[in-house]
Amino acid sequence: MSVALDPSAVKVYTVNGEASGSSSSLPDWLTRKRDAKGKGKRAIREHIEGSIELIQHFDFPEASNKVKTTRDGRHAVATGTYKPQIKVWDLDELSLKFERHTDAENVDFVMLSDDWTKSIHLQNDRSVELHTQGGFHYRTRIPRFGRSLAYHFPSCDALFAASGPEIFRLNLDQGRFLNPLVLQGEGGEDIAGVNVIDINPAHQLFAFGVEGNGTVEFWDPRSRSRVGILRLPRERLMPMNHLSAPALPGVDDGPAPLSVTAISSRPDGLSYAVGTSTGHTLLYDIRSARHIAMKDQGYGLPVKNVEWIEGGSRMAGEGYLLSADKKVIKIWNKNSPEVNFTSITPANDLNDVHHVPGSGLLLLANEGIKMTSYFIPQLGPAPKWCSFLENLTEEMEDQTTRTAYQDYKFIDRGELSKLGLDHLVGTPALKPYMHGYFVSLELYDAARVIANPYAYAEHRERMVQEKMEKLAETRIRSRKDAGAVKVNKALAEKLKKEEARERKRDERRAKRAHGPADAEDGEEAMEVDEVAVEEEEVEEEEAEKPTLLSDPRFAAVFQDPEFEVDETTREFALLNPSAVAQRQGRPEVGRGRTKTAVEEEEDESDKVSSDGLSSGEESKEDKSGSESEDSDDAGKLWQDNIRVRMAARASSQKQARAPQRREAKVRLVPLQAQSDTSGRGVDKNATFGQRRSHLRPKGKERASSGRGDSSIRHTAGGGIEMTFIPRTTSSGQDYDDAAPLKKGKDAKRKGVESFGAGMERGGEDPEHEMSETERKGRAKRRQGMRSGSKNTFRRM
Numbered sequence: 001m002s003v004a005l006d007p008s009a010v011k012v013y014t015v016n017g018e019a020s021g022s023s024s025s026l027p028d029w030l031t032r033k034r035d036a037k038g039k040g041k042r043a044i045r046e047h048i049e050g051s052i053e054l055i056q057h058f059d060f061p062e063a064s065n066k067v068k069t070t071r072d073g074r075h076a077v078a079t080g081t082y083k084p085q086i087k088v089w090d091l092d093e094l095s096l097k098f099e100r101h102t103d104a105e106n107v108d109f110v111m112l113s114d115d116w117t118k119s120i121h122l123q124n125d126r127s128v129e130l131h132t133q134g135g136f137h138y139r140t141r142i143p144r145f146g147r148s149l150a151y152h153f154p155s156c157d158a159l160f161a162a163s164g165p166e167i168f169r170l171n172l173d174q175g176r177f178l179n180p181l182v183l184q185g186e187g188g189e190d191i192a193g194v195n196v197i198d199i200n201p202a203h204q205l206f207a208f209g210v211e212g213n214g215t216v217e218f219w220d221p222r223s224r225s226r227v228g229i230l231r232l233p234r235e236r237l238m239p240m241n242h243l244s245a246p247a248l249p250g251v252d253d254g255p256a257p258l259s260v261t262a263i264s265s266r267p268d269g270l271s272y273a274v275g276t277s278t279g280h281t282l283l284y285d286i287r288s289a290r291h292i293a294m295k296d297q298g299y300g301l302p303v304k305n306v307e308w309i310e311g312g313s314r315m316a317g318e319g320y321l322l323s324a325d326k327k328v329i330k331i332w333n334k335n336s337p338e339v340n341f342t343s344i345t346p347a348n349d350l351n352d353v354h355h356v357p358g359s360g361l362l363l364l365a366n367e368g369i370k371m372t373s374y375f376i377p378q379l380g381p382a383p384k385w386c387s388f389l390e391n392l393t394e395e396m397e398d399q400t401t402r403t404a405y406q407d408y409k410f411i412d413r414g415e416l417s418k419l420g421l422d423h424l425v426g427t428p429a430l431k432p433y434m435h436g437y438f439v440s441l442e443l444y445d446a447a448r449v450i451a452n453p454y455a456y457a458e459h460r461e462r463m464v465q466e467k468m469e470k471l472a473e474t475r476i477r478s479r480k481d482a483g484a485v486k487v488n489k490a491l492a493e494k495l496k497k498e499e500a501r502e503r504k505r506d507e508r509r510a511k512r513a514h515g516p517a518d519a520e521d522g523e524e525a526m527e528v529d530e531v532a533v534e535e536e537e538v539e540e541e542e543a544e545k546p547t548l549l550s551d552p553r554f555a556a557v558f559q560d561p562e563f564e565v566d567e568t569t570r571e572f573a574l575l576n577p578s579a580v581a582q583r584q585g586r587p588e589v590g591r592g593r594t595k596t597a598v599e600e601e602e603d604e605s606d607k608v609s610s611d612g613l614s615s616g617e618e619s620k621e622d623k624s625g626s627e628s629e630d631s632d633d634a635g636k637l638w639q640d641n642i643r644v645r646m647a648a649r650a651s652s653q654k655q656a657r658a659p660q661r662r663e664a665k666v667r668l669v670p671l672q673a674q675s676d677t678s679g680r681g682v683d684k685n686a687t688f689g690q691r692r693s694h695l696r697p698k699g700k701e702r703a704s705s706g707r708g709d710s711s712i713r714h715t716a717g718g719g720i721e722m723t724f725i726p727r728t729t730s731s732g733q734d735y736d737d738a739a740p741l742k743k744g745k746d747a748k749r750k751g752v753e754s755f756g757a758g759m760e761r762g763g764e765d766p767e768h769e770m771s772e773t774e775r776k777g778r779a780k781r782r783q784g785m786r787s788g789s790k791n792t793f794r795r796m
Helices: 389-403 413-419 441-451 455-475 480-484 489-513 522-544 552-558 570-575 577-585 587-591 597-606 615-627 642-657 688-695 699-704 735-743 772-776
Strands: 013-016 032-036 044-048 063-069 075-081 085-090 095-101 106-111 119-123 127-132 135-141 146-152 157-162 166-171 176-182 194-199 206-210 215-220 225-231 260-265 271-276 280-285 293-296 305-309 320-324 329-333 336-344 350-355 361-366 372-375 408-412 430-433 436-440 710-714 720-724 753-755 759-761
Touching: 013 389, 063 106, 075 106, 075 361, 106 146, 119 146, 146 194, 157 194, 194 260, 206 260, 215 260, 260 305, 271 305, 271 320, 280 320, 293 336, 305 350, 320 350, 408 413, 408 441, 413 436, 413 441, 436 441, 489 552, 570 577
Parallel strands: 063 350
Antiparallel strands: 013 372, 032 044, 063 075, 063 361, 075 085, 085 095, 106 119, 119 127, 127 135, 146 157, 157 166, 166 176, 194 206, 206 215, 215 225, 260 271, 271 280, 280 293, 305 320, 320 329, 329 336, 350 361, 361 372, 408 436, 430 436, 710 720, 753 759
16 A cells, blocks of 8 residues: 655655755755865865765765675675775665775676675676675676676576677586577567666566667576567657658667666566666556556656665555656656656766665665665654664754854845945856845945945834834724735725725626525425525635735735835836826826825825824914015015924815815806996896887887887797887987987096997996005915925915
């Protein structure tokens, strides 16, 4: 039974060598420290902070090739270069036991005994060496350059795969070579070589991974003949264009052929894992020719190791496999190959990986000086020779995670330019990480002070301003929703309107859903009630869902000034073209955008200052200012009262925001003429009909006048025709109007000429005589006008 774990929750601890690229590891530059003791270069010693070195001297001068543990689990054996050598570590002592040097670099080796005392090594110069407890024992050679080595314990045969179709056999009991096993391939074709050999521990069946034709041949050791062949699905493993892409002459030989590079058989005797040169791992049951699972490494590099992970009850589960190329190690389950149990990316190219049986420890041979070891607690327990490792890694994680980045500051490229540290790019002072750099905290503080010497003063002023705003919020009572919104108030109002529209839409939908039903049956009515209850529960759940305004994760958008939307930028115009076009079409765009209801309310509340200045005092000051003389005459030109000026500015803004009634620029004519005719006769604003009625004779005068001054005739269609003939005297005055004008005290004014229907020319209007103040000029200061001394706005 397998245990499903989240790959991000699997912890990978580096207990030897350089840190990996897993999610739980820390960068090498962060953990690597240098200690200088004494004098000279040899006194400088590097160590990795927060990590441990599980096995002492677990390294090689240049690189390591192969690593394995003995069957008793007490020793680890590895080969490396340069110079070519073999090292053995005593795991009980966690230290190096001995090292031996060889004449050629090692290709592969096999431990013949349960401990380290007997081993056989295949060298890259076609030589085969046997080593015992006393040292080098015997050397022989094979005809071709070897690629892989395996040992068949029942027959004491050592099998050597080389660059050819032969599998060379060396019998260690007889001390001589036996007839090789010759692979024929399909249709008798030539075989370029054999890359890997596997011997199943259950039934001792030989499996040979062939290069070039993508097949695995199975041989029976008893009959020394092929008993079966496994053909890999070339169409699914090779790239899509491997057949259509022609080879360029003199450049390449075309697409690389499909080869088998790794084979691992499970102790159950039925399951096989096959690694290919295309970076795929396929799982087979020998009873079927079709694969049951496939895993892609993702890099397209040949698979170097495939291994079944078996263990006890504390292991993650049965059926886990380990597949590795030179870039990545992946551990996955055979039932779900698309999901990784964990993935490890070593710091150096990988040459070999070995899983310590029954534990969560991995040993790696890589292209680096230090060999690497990884411990995965979720994979299995620590080996018995390092049982303390589980507690040690827990303490190491707590310490490194808490204090790893406390001495560093992360900055992006923009901040790096502001601080003037661009010239440090590429130097050890800046550690590149994602879209920025890690810099030492001391260097960051020094650069910030140099770039802005007033940084502390600005920070202090900002803190004081924040405290004052908090105190102001406690004094000034405002609406709850407006108090939480400090910036982006237009966006907040837009969201509120959208929420209100959505709420109304839901209400209408609910009313339609809960309309009067014509259900006659009682059961149908019960079902309707149940549906209504369920819908009410859904509505309650939706009401409890946080919105953008109430969600605490987005609280800074409406409170922090750093998140304020600048509507004057080009980016805002590109994202909101309709809003910008609408704002540009309004005439008030030049004066800035119109204020929202929240801003207007805050402006009105800001008028009442917290220093005791009230509207009554402002009115008194305004009255006193209006009753005083001109500022230049009274000597107040150079006096400036800030409070009065701010109050005047606020009042002018209020008047500007108040809705103003637009008056029509039309002089309306009164319906009835004025009765006072003592001065001018008829009002100049009277209509033509009113003037006619005023000039008509009254009483006896009308009767005595022999003729009328107008004739009115009604037409058949309901219209009226009128004829009016004005009469004047020799002096130009109207005949009917002359008599009453002479009766008054001022019947005839000097220099005034009357003509027509009550019209005059010359003279002055007694009702519009200029007053004393208008004749002599202004004696008091104007109200609401702009003054050079107070710099206030003129009231419009």
